[in-house]
Amino acid sequence: MARMEVDGFEAVIRMLEGLPDQVGSDALRSAANAGASIIKAEVIARAPRQKGILKGNIYQKHIEELSSQTSQTYHVSWRKQGKDDVPFYGAWVEYGHWYVPRKPEGITWKKHRADAKPIFVPAHPFLRPGYEAKKDVALTAMRDRLKERVAEALKGKQ
Numbered sequence: 001m002a003r004m005e006v007d008g009f010e011a012v013i014r015m016l017e018g019l020p021d022q023v024g025s026d027a028l029r030s031a032a033n034a035g036a037s038i039i040k041a042e043v044i045a046r047a048p049r050q051k052g053i054l055k056g057n058i059y060q061k062h063i064e065e066l067s068s069q070t071s072q073t074y075h076v077s078w079r080k081q082g083k084d085d086v087p088f089y090g091a092w093v094e095y096g097h098w099y100v101p102r103k104p105e106g107i108t109w110k111k112h113r114a115d116a117k118p119i120f121v122p123a124h125p126f127l128r129p130g131y132e133a134k135k136d137v138a139l140t141a142m143r144d145r146l147k148e149r150v151a152e153a154l155k156g157k158q
Contacts, residue, residue: 027149029062029072034145035138036060036074043076043130054078054090077127096123 040060047055057079066073078090099119103112 023150023153025067025069025072027146027153028070029067030149031142031146032072032074033060033062035142036076038134038138038141039131040076042134043127046126046130046133048093048124048126054093057090076131090127092121093124094127095125097121 037060040058044055044058047058049055058076059079060074060076063073063075080088080090097120099121100116101119103109103116107115
């Protein structure tokens with residue numbers, strides 16, 4: 001029966017356990033940012049282009065309250081309120097909506113409500129398909145960025 005001994009294994013385990021403290025949450029935040037940037041670029045590319053207002057109001061934001069030493073959170077979405085031309089209609093574009101034509105002059109609201117035929121405007125999803133299309137690429141980018149940051153931290157330790 002063969003017998004094998006490994007020296008220094010405890011030191012390697014201690015070094016690996018201390019790695020999150022050495023690398024810090026900045027490395028994890030940097031990796032999450034890399035992935036969110038890829039998703040945001042794809043969402044912008046898929047957004048409808050009639051006036052470009054919605055496309056210009058797509059953002060990526062780090063959410064401090066949901067982030068920790070071991071988890072970092074970014075949101076990619078559209079601004080719901082704020083600037084001059086607010087794209088409050090982003091959800092309508094993403095999921096579709098009902099449209100009721102304007103009331104013509106000269107008829108009562110009661111008649112308009114009775115005669116108007118609501119029209120369903122189909123969805124033009126851009127946020128969900130953008131995520132689905134680039135989630136694997138974003139994950140690879142996050143892994144690569146994290147590998148770089150861990151290698152830098154380990155190089156500095158030696």
